[in-house]
Every structure is written in C-alpha cells, then in structure tokens.
Amino acid sequence: MLPNQRHTLLIDADDTLWENDRHYRASTVCFADLAQALGVDRQRVQPLVDHYEQVHINIGGFGPTSFTAALLDTWQHLTHEFGREPTDAELDRVRACTGRLFSPQVELLPLVAATLDHLASRHALVMVTKGEPEFQLAKLQGSGLAGYFEHARVLAHKDVAAYQTLVTDLALEPAVTWMVGNSPRSDINPALRAGLGAVYIPSNHTWHQELEPLLPSPRLRVLNRFAQLIDLFA
Numbered sequence: 001m002l003p004n005q006r007h008t009l010l011i012d013a014d015d016t017l018w019e020n021d022r023h024y025r026a027s028t029v030c031f032a033d034l035a036q037a038l039g040v041d042r043q044r045v046q047p048l049v050d051h052y053e054q055v056h057i058n059i060g061g062f063g064p065t066s067f068t069a070a071l072l073d074t075w076q077h078l079t080h081e082f083g084r085e086p087t088d089a090e091l092d093r094v095r096a097c098t099g100r101l102f103s104p105q106v107e108l109l110p111l112v113a114a115t116l117d118h119l120a121s122r123h124a125l126v127m128v129t130k131g132e133p134e135f136q137l138a139k140l141q142g143s144g145l146a147g148y149f150e151h152a153r154v155l156a157h158k159d160v161a162a163y164q165t166l167v168t169d170l171a172l173e174p175a176v177t178w179m180v181g182n183s184p185r186s187d188i189n190p191a192l193r194a195g196l197g198a199v200y201i202p203s204n205h206t207w208h209q210e211l212e213p214l215l216p217s218p219r220l221r222v223l224n225r226f227a228q229l230i231d232l233f234a
C-alpha cells in the first residue's frame with residue numbers, strides 16, 4: 001500500500017482494460033488458414049506478417065488499419081511467389097479476417113469496471129493508449145468506462161518523450177503519477193525513465209513485440225490482477 005494521498009493513474013487500455021491482442025491473434029490465424037489453402041506453409045506466415053506490420057506501423061502507427069494493410073501486403077507477397085497478382089475476392093477474404101478489430105465493442109477484463117469505480121473516487125484517472133485515435137476513442141465510448149477518466153490520450157508512440165510531454169501537458173506531479181499497463185516496452189520502462197512510477201500487470205495475451213525485461217526501480221510495482229490496484233492505491 002502506498003501513502004494515503006491523491007495519485008494520478010495513467011492507465012493503458014489494450015490488454016489492460018479490455019481484450020485486444022487475442023483478436024489480433026485470431027485475425028492472424030484466419031489469415032494463416034487462407035495462406036495454407038493457397039499452398040503456403042503456415043510457419044512462414046507470422047514472420048512475414050511481422051515484417052509488413054512493422055513497415056505499416058512506421059508509416060501510420062499501430063492499429064487495425066495498419067494491421068489490415070500488413071495482411072494485404074503479405075498476401076500480395078505470397079501470391080507473387082506463385083507468379084500472379086491477388087484477386088479482388090482474395091483481398092476481400094483477407095480484409096474479413098480483421099473485421100473484428102474495427103468494432104467499438106470491447107470485452108472488459110475481469111473486475112475492471114468495479115476497480116475503476118473505486119479508484120476514480122480517490123484518484124485522478126487518465127487513459128493513455130497507443131493506436132488510431134478514432135478507433136481507440138470509439139472503444140472507450142463503447143466500453144462504458146469513459147466517465148471514470150478525466151482525460152483520454154491516444155499516442156502514436158509510448159516512449160520517454162511521450163510521457164514527458166504528458167507530464168507537461170497535464171501538469172502532472174511525477175512523484176504521485178503512475179503508469180499502469182501490460183507492456184514492459186510501452187507502459188513500464190519508458191514511464192520509469194521519464195521519472196514516473198509504473199505498475200506492471202502482465203496479461204495472458206501481450207503482443208510479443210511489447211515484451212522486454214523490466215527496468216529495476218523503486219517505483220516499479222508488479223500486480224497479478226487489475227483489481228489489486230484497489231489495495232495498492234487504497
């Protein structure tokens with residue numbers, strides 16, 4: 001338990017408040033099924049998708065639009081190996097694999113709403129997520145959680161500079177500000193480097209590119225479940 005005072009909790013959304021990576025994995029499985037039917041070894045799919053995903057993230061950031069573009073590029077890459085262009089029908093089937101990612105409907109992780117309800121009565125809550133603002137803000141509205149947050153920020157990158165900018169923009173006091181999330185690379189390590197506290201809540205589903213060793217820090221806390229925030233910030 002931390003000293004009894006008002007804290008500011010910056011809270012990640014994808015795989016912290018609601019399921020996300022699971023839907024990306026399901027989209028990739030759907031795509032791998034199509035590739036296999038084309039005659040491609042499934043093992044080749046993930047590295048190719050990773051490659052084109054990184055290309056599109058560099059252009060347009062992380063989100064369903066980038067991911068769909070990556071799958072379409074991967075499909076084109078594969079059909080070129082067969083000496084032809086993709087058909088419109090094939091591209092429609094590829095797009096259908098990511099349809100779920102564009103939905104504003106979210107599946108909240110266990111006890112998220114009750115925990116936020118409790119925390120919001122004592123602390124300032126700010127949603128801080130990566131992605132495409134249009135879709136992330138639609139998911140926040142669809143989640144029914146928007147009322148718990150004083151602000152919602154959708155960032156292109158969660159790096160040290162992004163957290164420093166957030167501290168300035170929202171006039172945050174680093175000593176009582178914490179980033180809460182499931183990603184060592186985006187939520188925990190850059191927040192610690194920016195002088196904030198960080199609360200790591202591992203998810204069963206975290207995008208493999210978000211994993212890296214946690215920085216040792218006296219401001220780092222690790223919880224098993226979101227609901228344990230209530231005891232930490234009692």
Ligand SMILES: [Mg+2]
Binds near residue numbers: 012013015016181183
């Ligand atoms: Mg996350």
